[in-house]
Amino acid sequence: MRVLLGGGSGFVGSALTQLLRSRGHGVTLVSRQGGQDRITWEELSHSGLPLCDAVVNLAGENVLNPFRRWDDTFCREVFSSRIETTKTFAKAIAEAQQPPRAWVLVTGVGVVLGRGGGAISQMLWPFRLGLGGPLGSGLQPFPWIHIQDLAGIVCHALESESLQGILNGVSPSSNATSNGTFARELAAALGRPALLPVPAWAVRAVFGAERASMLLEGQKVVPKRTLESGYKFLFPELSGALKDIVA
Incomplete structure (x- = not known):
């Protein structure tokens, strides 16, 4: 399969990318920075969903980050990092001429x-x-x-x-x-x-x-x-x- 993976550069994303590729699947990451086998969230938002068979969203700020105080700013970041990325994927999937057959949202x-x-x-x-x-x-x-x-x-x-x-x-x-x-x-x-x-x-x-x-x-x-x-x-x-x- 061709898998589009949001938030794939983190701890869990790296493990999932390694497993998927070891099983013969292709993986493209959606992250803040572009590059080889990557697209940015901005590209996804403006250019739409690239051709893929499955979408996985792992994106989300760590709620228990001990270096961040639980104030209004951090609370907004936690919600935005999950909700806005999911909305971006949902919109891109809904507008795709060939939507993926699988969508997995990892949370909780x-x-x-x-x-x-x-x-x-x-x-x-x-x-x-x-x-x-x-x-x-x-x-x-x-x-x-x-x-x-x-x-x-x-x-x-x-x-x-x-x-x-x-x-x-x-x-x-x-x-x-x-x-x-x-x-x-x-x-x-x-x-x-x-x-x-x-x-x-x-x-x-x-x-x-x-x-x-x-x-x-x-x-x-x-x-x-x-x-x-x-x-x-x-x-x-x-x-x-x-x-x-x-x-």
Whole structure:
């Protein structure tokens, strides 16, 4: 297939691009900068959709960016980065003479775990130094997914002829994983203790009350339809996923 990928230069996009190309698909990225196998969002908006079989949109500002305050400016950036890019794709698809047969919008997945980026990159050094621990009570759910499985689910959706609807991007064992369990498993994978919980007030101080609630309350999610669709997870269990990432 010829796949047009929005937001493909980031952590998840790079993994998905690599997987798609390894399976024989062509990938063109939509990003801020043009170049080889790339077009810009401005080109997409003005010139329309290039000939393609599938469209995937991964674009979106990281909601939990610890270096940005949750103020009106950042809030607008978070919404705009998702909504405006999706509108641009929707308009281009609607106006295309030969629209793609598949469109995948990636949003609301679990915490993406993988080497060289994502959530793990922010956690590794505190845990390596023995300073890691659960957030708040540690009892809150911690939905997670290995980056290879997130890329795999998107690829599976594109390659399946009649697949429609929502596929939750979380591992099968996420429902039984608490934040405290994750902290202990990560520490064990690194051969370190996880004795220092991060108090709730500190999480609120760094992220702001609204974003902190995402980390301190969590959400139980199960990949029921993902499994029913026939996708086989490479990393269904947390211990195996973490060993692969920190080995």
